[in-house]
Amino acid sequence: MSHAKTRVMTGNEAAAHAARLARVQVVAAYPITPQSPVVETLSEWVESGELPAEFVTVESEHSALTVCITASTVGARTFTATSANGLAYMTEQVWWAAGARLPIVMGIANRAMAAPWSVLNDQQDSMSVRDAGWVQLYCRNNQEILDTLVQAYRIAESLYVPVMVCYDGFLLSHTMMPVELPDPDTVDAFLPPYHPLTVVDPDDPRNIGPVTLADPRPDAEGVARNGYMEFRALHHRALLGALETIERVDAEYGAATGRTWGGLLWEHRLDDADVVLIAAGSLGTQLTVAADELRDEGMNVGVLGIRSYRPFPAVAARDALDGRSLALVFDKALSYGHEGPICSDIRSALQSRTGAPVVYGAICGLGGRDVSPADLADATRRAVADRAAGIVDREPDWINLHLEEDAR
Amino acid sequence: MAMRDDTMHEIRWHGRGGQGAVTAAKILADAAFGSGWRGVTSAPSFGAERRGAPVTASTRLAAEEIRVLSQVTEPDVVVVLDESLLDVGKATAGIKPGGVIIVNTTRPAAELGLAGDFRVVAADVTGAALEAGVVVAGTPLVNTAILGSVAAATGLVTIESVAAAIEHVFSAKLAEKNVAAARLAFECTSR
Amino acid sequence: MRDRSHDISMSRPAAGEAGRTGDWRNARPVMVAERCLAVRQGTVTCQICWVYCPDACIAQGVGPVIDLEHCKGCGICAEMCPASAIQMRPESVHGVCAVEEGER
Amino acid sequence: MTRITELPTDEVVLPGNRACAGCGIGIGLRAVTKALEGRLVLVNPASCLTVLGGMFPTSSVAVPWVNVAFPSTAAAAAGLAAGLRATGRADEMTVLAMAGDGGTSDIGIQALSGAAERNDDFIYVCYDNEAYMNTGTQRSGLTPRGARTTTTWTGKRENPKDVPRIMEAHGIPYLASTSAVFPTDVYDKVVKARSIEGLRYIHMSTPCPSGWQFDPKDTVTIGQLAVETGLVALYEVEDGAFRLTGRSASLARSGKRKPVADYIRMQGRFKGMAEEDIAAVQAWVDQRWAGYIARHEASAGESTGA
Incomplete structure (x- = not known):
């Protein structure tokens, strides 16, 4: 800690610094806005010798994650980053990395999905692969990006699951703010070397990730080995185990650096709050400003931030929301034809719980639509009024929406 | 009215792609951090930038960590790198009452036709850049020089912190010229 | 007890992964040793049958x-034996009513 | 040229595997792995080779084997090479990617082209059985004109891509065309490739009794006929120098190529192929063969200083 220093940098630079501090050995990435500066920075450090790693300048995102998959298979610590359509293009490999139980860490500079084209922020990209078996952590600011990426390697390599560290495109990726760089020795002590489960050795040959039947099957000695479903159950168990690991790793990181980020969830003025505002990422940061304003008006408002979206901390969220009157969930993504994904998860966490708050959803910030703390405060006032009117089921509130038909 | 953290100052930059407005916004954030502001952010106008097209960028300064990440719509300070942007860029939009607009121009402030509840500071920043030799491919670059004008006109950052922040970005030789340009502009800008 | 949540799908090599694939045969190769070039020359020569066996079933x-x-x-x-030293004999010989004794 | 009896006797392909009876892949895979003396890691996408490799928890091939997604073979090999370098193990084994014709010429060509342009350090073997055999014989970019598949019921209308030429255009250090049923030709080419750094591409024709519809006993005969008609040529391109090898080199000397009709009539997949279509294939083969001969002679001339 004595050598920690603070610099003003973008979220992308913070991500690159995290990969360097984690001593990644293989980096592969393909350019896409707004992620590109991460890999530009890393390639510069690899070329200058500042980062002793292999940098593979792949021809697609599919190949970027592929390179990480096989490099991780032979025991190298790997890093890649992408956004939006890049993530969609590598989706096949997103599943592969998780199913193969490889502790790959990937930065996601969250960006809206095309069509129509948008390079700006929302969280539809990463939310759309939430079921692929990765840990997904969302960051509030650039310091959290750096710290979470370093933590991600500890989490990934303890549980043999890949980790996606998500941060809002432009809002964090391109916005500069002060970031304290931990001392490399501190990170080294926190992050032991990676020991792969996979064995790649001509003297002890194994066939990794072969066709695996539905039912258990005997090996050459007649011992029954797992079927596909058993492996999936174990994978699920590892993700559930991540609930404890994420909290513990955050606490240990705090002991090493003096900074923690709340583990699974974080809160702001939640203690006596009657109305709880919920979001993931930088939107949560803005919610704290709105909450402070509403507190000044005498409204009992607090914020519950989602740091770990997968695994979803259902029990912790339920406990945090117990006895409140209203939970207002702000999503920067949408499950089309239904509602915001975080809103659905909060509802399911609270399901059949007596004393649970009414849950309202709000959709905001799609395709980079600006949303200010004032907008968030207004949405909260509307929700509180609806709640007071006794409304239980409410359509999601689309913040700052200006449809032509409404103008007529 | 936009909500903001107490004591937060919001600066909006107007430039053209290639003029370095985004870099200026970044250097100002760094200088502000060096001047003791604990909360600083700087952001480009989000999306693709193209050479010559009008671009904006923003810098925020505060005593505490900044939690507002949405766009700057009611700036305290507007900085215009190129006088031609006054017409096309809606440079005065939303300026907070009592705010200031700093314009790189050879004309006096009164002749710029800018009226409102804000102070207009005119400075020949291009002249400072030329004098200091900050010229790339025959074109004077004003983005570092104008930081001197911002320091002078707003008092939000010291000229020494601007110099230090410039030195973080450029090699020693280039930094020397750019710092000289900023100092010249600092001297020539009304307080 | 070992933490099995880290088990991954990773095979170890062994012959007979598909079981006794000899069961797949309709006809079996039978070596007529006196015709085999290697036998006749008393040295490891030819080995065409060995090199062309897709299943590495010939030593x-x-x-x-x-x-x-x-x-x-x-x-x-x-098919490839230059000395016709290997013959394919049917695994079972079918008749109209009765099963005749074959090679087995 | 190595003789059959000089080939290493160690086997990594184990009997009792899941491949179809008479599958040409086994013959080719044995030759390839012998050339690498088992010191390799095999990268394999979904394909017939996956079937041969077997299902969890048993493997039919005693080498390290990494299964990868269909489009990703070459990138996966690049990642292995990078990972082995990064962990200081690059000298322990050769990275060998082995994919089918569909996995190479269709879905995998983007990754392969990228790896070739970067000259990543691995050997890539395309075993070409001329259709998606593992999924039930659908046409691929390498299915020959006239062949019936389950997506070309009346016979494919187009000639196959010339993938070796596409690969050669990338300027890779070593490239070869061979056939699984010429195991010593395969062996010699992989031995040579082993000592070269960068991306080495080997295209291996691999007869398929199930998809081509012939008696499994004829796998080698059909494969040899493909070479004897000139439909498949055995050659290598090393640092730009083109050279016919083995049977193709002797055919070039003798000029006694067999008509493609002999080859076509032996296979059920070409059943009912019209005479004019066979003639068109013959013309196509003649033109390609003339090109091979011209290049072979030009390189030979250069090497003798003529």
Whole structure:
């Protein structure tokens, strides 16, 4: 800690610094806005010798994650980053990395999905692969990006699951703010070397990730080995185990650096709050400003931030929301034809719980639509009024929406 | 009215792609951090930038960590790198009452036709850049020089912190010229 | 107890992964040793049957040895043998009413 | 040229595997792995080779084997090479990617082209059985004109892509065309490739009794006929120098190529192929063969200083 220093940098630079501090050995990435500066920075450090790693300048995102998959298979610590359509293009490999139980860490500079084209922020990209078996952590600011990426390697390599560290495109990726760089020795002590489960050795040959039947099957000695479903159950168990690991790793990181980020969830003025505002990422940061304003008006408002979206901390969220009157969930993504994904998860966490708050959803910030703390405060006032009117089921509130038909 | 953290100052930059407005916004954030502001952010106008097209960028300064990440719509300070942007860029939009607009121009402030509840500071920043030799491919670059004008006109950052922040970005030789340009502009800008 | 949540799908090599693939055969290769070039020359020569066996079911030798537990009966060895030293004999001989005694 | 009896006797392909009886892949895979003396890691996408490799928890091939997604073979090999370098193990084994014709010429060509342009350090073997055999014989970019598949019921109308030429255009250090049923030709080419750094591409024709519809006993005969008609040529391109090898080199000397009709009539997949279509294939082969001969002679001339 004595050598920690603070610099003003973008979220992308913070991500690159995290990969360097984690001593990644293989980096592969393909350019896409707004992620590109991460890999530009890393390639510069690899070329200058500042980062002793292999940098593979792949021809697609599919190949970027592929390179990480096989490099991780032979025991190298790997890093890649992408956004939006890049993530969609590598989706096949997103599943592969998780199913193969490889502790790959990937930065996601969250960006809206095309069509129509948008390079700006929302969280539809990463939310759309939430079921692929990765840990997904969302960051509030650039310091959290750096710290979470370093933590991600500890989490990934303890549980043999890949980790996606998500941060809002432009809002964090391109916005500069002060970031304290931990001392490399501190990170080294926190992050032991990676020991792969996979064995790649001509003297002890194994066939990794072969066709695996539905039912258990005997090996050459007649011992029954797992079927596909058993492996999936174990994978699920590892993700559930991540609930404890994420909290513990955050606490240990705090002991090493003096900074923690709340583990699974974080809160702001939640203690006596009657109305709880919920979001993931930088939107949560803005919610704290709105909450402070509403507190000044005498409204009992607090914020519950989602740091770990997968695994979803259902029990912790339920406990945090117990006895409140209203939970207002702000999503920067949408499950089309239904509602915001975080809103659905909060509802399911609270399901059949007596004393649970009414849950309202709000959709905001799609395709980079600006949303200010004032907008968030207004949405909260509307929700509180609806709640007071006794409304239980409410359509999601689309913040700052200006449809032509409404103008007529 | 936009909500903001107490004591937060919001600066909006107007430039053209290639003029370095985004870099200026970044250097100002760094200088502000060096001047003791604990909360600083700087952001480009989000999306693709193209050479010559009008671009904006923003810098925020505060005593505490900044939690507002949405766009700057009611700036305290507007900085215009190129006088031609006054017409096309809606440079005065939303300026907070009592705010200031700093314009790189050879004309006096009164002749710029800018009226409102804000102070207009005119400075020949291009002249400072030329004098200091900050010229790339025959074109004077004003983005570092104008930081001197911002320091002078707003008092939000010291000229020494601007110099230090410039030195973080450029090699020693280039930094020397750019710092000289900023100092010249600092001297020539009304307080 | 070991933490099994880290188990991954990773196979170890062994012969007979598909079981006794010798069961797949309709016809079996039968070596007529006196015709085999290697046997006749008393040295490891020719070995064409060995090199062309897709399943590595033939061991090199002075008189190559066929693994009938796993030989699928493709017949390449018999087809390619320059001395016609391998013959494919039907596994079962079908008749109208009765089963005749075959080679087995 | 190595003789059959000089080939290493160690086997990594184990009997009792899941491949079809008479599958040409086994013959080719044995030759390839012998050339690498088992010191390799095999990268394999979904394909017939996956079937041969077997299902969890048993493997039919005693080498390290990494299964990868269909489009990703070359990138996966690049990642292995990078990972082995990064962990100081690059000298322990050769990275060998082995994919089918569909996995190479269709879905995998983007990754392969990228790896070739970067000259990543691995050997890539395309075993070409001329259709998606593992999924039930659908046409691929390498299915020959006239062949019936389950997506070309009346016979494919187009000639196959010339993938070796596409790969050669990338300027890779070593490229070869061979056939699984010429195991010593395969062996010699992989031995040579082993000592070269960068991306080495080997295209290996691999007869398929199930998809081509012939008696499994004829796998080698059909494969040899493909070479004897000139439909498949055995050659290598090393640092730009083109050279016919083995049977193709002797055919070039003798000029006694067999008509493609002999080859076509032996296979059920070409059943009912019209005479004019066979003639068109013959013309196509003649033109390609003339090109091979011209290049072979030009390189030979250069090497003798003529």
